[in-house]
Amino acid sequence: MKLFSSIKKSLLFSLLFSTLLYSCQSQDPDVVFLDKLDKTFDVSTFYAPKIKKTESMLASDVKEMDKKALKEAFETAMFKKDTMAIFDSEGSLPTPFYLESTSGWGTRKLKPKKYYGYRYTTVSYNEKKDTLAMLNGVAFPALAMAEDNDGKFAYLYATKTSKNKTDYQRLQDFLQKTYTALHISEEAGSGVKGWESQDFYYFLTKKDRTEEEIFSFGESEDERPTTTAISDILLEIFSKEYIQDMRKEQVYLRDYIPVVK
Numbered sequence: 001m002k003l004f005s006s007i008k009k010s011l012l013f014s015l016l017f018s019t020l021l022y023s024c025q026s027q028d029p030d031v032v033f034l035d036k037l038d039k040t041f042d043v044s045t046f047y048a049p050k051i052k053k054t055e056s057m058l059a060s061d062v063k064e065m066d067k068k069a070l071k072e073a074f075e076t077a078m079f080k081k082d083t084m085a086i087f088d089s090e091g092s093l094p095t096p097f098y099l100e101s102t103s104g105w106g107t108r109k110l111k112p113k114k115y116y117g118y119r120y121t122t123v124s125y126n127e128k129k130d131t132l133a134m135l136n137g138v139a140f141p142a143l144a145m146a147e148d149n150d151g152k153f154a155y156l157y158a159t160k161t162s163k164n165k166t167d168y169q170r171l172q173d174f175l176q177k178t179y180t181a182l183h184i185s186e187e188a189g190s191g192v193k194g195w196e197s198q199d200f201y202y203f204l205t206k207k208d209r210t211e212e213e214i215f216s217f218g219e220s221e222d223e224r225p226t227t228t229a230i231s232d233i234l235l236e237i238f239s240k241e242y243i244q245d246m247r248k249e250q251v252y253l254r255d256y257i258p259v260v261k
Contacts, residue, residue, distance in 0.1 A: 032143065034135040034158070035174070039199050039239060043147040043154075047079060047120040054078045077125040077132075077141075084119050084146060085112030086249055095252040114249070117148040133158045135235070136174035138167045146242075154242040158235040168206050168231055175202055182258065189256030201243065201257060203236040 029046060057076065082101035087110055089098050099116060100107050122132065122142040130141040133156075140158040147154055162168070172193065179195035179202060195202045210227040240260045246253055247260070 031131055032133040032156075034133055034156075034235070034237070035178070037153075037156075037200070037237065039153060039241070041153045042151065043120060043145045044118070044151060047081065047145070050077070050079045051081050051120070054080070077130050078123050080121050080123050082119045082121065084116045086114045086116055086251055087112055089252065093252045096250045098252045099246065115149065117146060117150075117154065119144065119146040127161055136170050138162075138170055140235070148242070148245070152241065153239055155239060156235075156237040158237075160233050162231045162233055163228055165229070165231075168204075168233055171204055171233070171235065175204060184256045187255075189254065192256050194256060196240075199240055201236075201238045201240065203238075203256065204234070205236075206231045206233045 032041070032046065053076070057078065082103055084099055085102050085107075086097050086099055087107055089096055097113060101119060102108070102112065102115075121144045125132075125141045127141050131139040132143045133140040135158075138160070140160045142159045144157040145153070145155070160167070175193075175195045179197045182194035182196055182201070184192050184194050189203075189205075191205055191207075193204045208229065208231050211230050212227050238257065243253065243257060244260045
């Protein structure tokens with residue numbers, strides 16, 4: 001009887017553990033760890049709960065919200081989903097076509113050559129509190145991602161505004177150490193640094209600026225306003241399959257994106 005009881009407990013434990021493991025794996029992740037990104041990443045699954053929450057908030061009646069609910073709404077990141085299509089450039093670009101949202105102000109009345117897929121964008125967020133992606137300890141509060149009609153990952157734009165001078169260097173050091181560097185001429189992309197892996201292209205850029213400090217009321221008039229150095233950082237990740245598709249469709253791509261071999 002003891003042996004049977006022991007086996008029964010062992011089976012029950014295994015069942016509970018398997019159920020818990022499956023449950024954890026099935027949960028939608030809140031953060032994309034960019035060093036683990038691969039071609040199988042499910043863009044729509046990642047954004048589905050975020051889009052649903054945004055739509056629910058937008059459909060809510062503000063007049064019926066109490067102060068706590070309003071505060072939560074204002075502090076919650078919001079997202080949107082756009083249908084992407086290929087349009088005729090009509091000679092305005094060096095290529096016959098370009099990829100854009102069908103809801104854009106310049107494309108709403110245009111007939112697409114071909115529907116491509118979907119783009120998901122962070123439209124509002126808290127720079128200090130929100131984290132959608134991480135790379136080498138650097139947090140990105142905003143992401144834009146796209147997928148094709150078959151649900152395949154196409155590209156990702158991760159952005160952040162940083163006052164930490166080491167953020168950009170940490171990103172560059174990781175990319176330099178992990179992937180193969182690309183040669184990008186100044187004419188093709190001023191200040192753009194690039195790398196490639198077997199499946200992706202990675203591009204890193206930053207724009208430095210200064211921001212004037214805002215002092216509280218009552219401070220001494222003798223104190224001079226100081227400025228803070230800020231870097232606007234952009235990390236772009238493109239699937240090589242996406243790049244190949246765009247080349248075949250003669251869609252405009254930035255000059256620093258190489259031809260996939």
